[in-house]
Amino acid sequence: MKYEKIEAAVFKSRPNRFIAHVETERGMEVCHVKNTGRCRELLVPDARIWVQRNVNPARKTALDLIAVQKGDLLINMDSQIPNRVAEEWIRSGHFAIWRSDGERHVFSKETVIRPETRYGDSRIDLYLEDGDVRMFLEIKGVTLEEDGVARFPDAPTERGVKHVHELMRAREDGYEAGILFIIQMKGVCWMEPNDRTHPAFGEALRDAKQAGVHIMAADCLVEPDSICADQEVEVRL
Numbered sequence: 001m002k003y004e005k006i007e008a009a010v011f012k013s014r015p016n017r018f019i020a021h022v023e024t025e026r027g028m029e030v031c032h033v034k035n036t037g038r039c040r041e042l043l044v045p046d047a048r049i050w051v052q053r054n055v056n057p058a059r060k061t062a063l064d065l066i067a068v069q070k071g072d073l074l075i076n077m078d079s080q081i082p083n084r085v086a087e088e089w090i091r092s093g094h095f096a097i098w099r100s101d102g103e104r105h106v107f108s109k110e111t112v113i114r115p116e117t118r119y120g121d122s123r124i125d126l127y128l129e130d131g132d133v134r135m136f137l138e139i140k141g142v143t144l145e146e147d148g149v150a151r152f153p154d155a156p157t158e159r160g161v162k163h164v165h166e167l168m169r170a171r172e173d174g175y176e177a178g179i180l181f182i183i184q185m186k187g188v189c190w191m192e193p194n195d196r197t198h199p200a201f202g203e204a205l206r207d208a209k210q211a212g213v214h215i216m217a218a219d220c221l222v223e224p225d226s227i228c229a230d231q232e233v234e235v236r237l
Contacts, residue, residue: 001081001084001085001088001108001227001228002225002226002227002228003052003066003224003225003226004025004052004225004226005028005052005053005054006050006051006052006066006116006225007024007025007050007051007052007053007063007121008024008048008049008050008068008224009020009022009023009029009031009049009050009051009063009142010046010048010049011043011044011046011047011048011049011065011068012028012045012046012132012198013045014033014043017033017036018032018033018036019031019032019033019061020033020043020065021109022049022051022052022063022065022116022157024051024063024202029062029063030061030063030203031051031063031064031065032060032061032064032065032069033065033077034064034065034077034078034079034080034085034180035065035068035077035078035143036237037081037143037144037153037154037155038080038154038155039077039143040053041070041144041145041146042068042070042075042078042143043056043068043076046145047068047069047070048069049064049065049066049067049068049069050065050066050067050068050108050140050165050224050225051063051064051065052064052066053201055151055212056084059167061071061150062080064078065077065078065127067222067224070145070175073145073168073185073186073187074101074185074186074223075145075184075185075222075226076143076151076184076185076220076222076224076227077143077155077184078184079141081184082139082140082182082184082228083115083125083126085135085182085220085227085229086125086126086139086141086160086180087113087126087181087226088229089218089228090107090111090113090124090126091109091113091121091230092109093106093107093108093109094229094232095107096194097133097135097176097178097214097216097224098214099176100176100212100219105133107128107133108131110130111128111129111130112126112128112129113126113127113128114126114128115127117136118214119136119166120169120170121166122163122166123148124136124137124139124163124166124170124182125137126139131145132173133176133214133234134176135175135176135177135178135180136166136167136170136175136176136177136182137177137178137179137180138163138164138167138178138179138183138224139141139179139180140153140158140160140180140181140182141151141175141181141182141184142181142182142183142184142217143185145185145188148189149188149189149190149192149218150181150183150185150186150188150190150192150193150195150233151190151191151192151194151197152191152201153197154194154197155196155202155210156197156198156200156201157198157201158200160161160198160201161198161200161201161204162232164165164173164179164201164205164207164208164213167205167208167213168207168208168213170210171208171211171212171213173183176215177212177214178207178213178215179208179213179215179216180216180217181217181233181235182217182218182220182229182232183217183219183220183224184220185219185220185222185226186219186220186222186230187219188219188223188233189234190234190235190236191217191233191234191236192235192236193237194207195203198228202237205237208235209234209237213225215235216232216235217232217233217235218230218231218232219231219233226237
């Protein structure tokens, strides 16, 4: 996934979830934050960031916040991108599951991928068909890192809990079902639910694992102007 018109900037403040005040070569500007999570550990005053400049005159802001430097980590914080990263990874032939019959299935480049597919009372991010495998796959972008561990969520997510329960029902109905955490950085040791912030999500995730839902994570190679999934990361529940 490549971005165009990327510029370096400095984060100054975030008056609300949707906008930030940033300093670019043009001076102080208002920037759209493409992530409504808290991101308190990322968006600290004077943090080095990268923004994308847009030329659409209908937009209220000319900039989108794409990535931030946190110590040695470059973190993509665009919450709209993990689904596209996941699709690219699936089509690259690197996405595989152990089927309920004990066979390992590697999804092919010809996999049929349908976004935002309704199941029950939810829209699941991706529906996959490859051979005789039918699978609902929910994608979660992860930007929270603490002491080398990636955690999700960074704020309570009742919607996330609901999606986990829907995936359990899909599993009962004979579909393969899974959650893929796209860790929007490189350099973490493992991934785990953030029980401190939202214990109900962690509990639902552990229940889903017991019910046969695949719980997976992949880290990413991140540059200011690009992001792609790289390697599977251990999930500890």
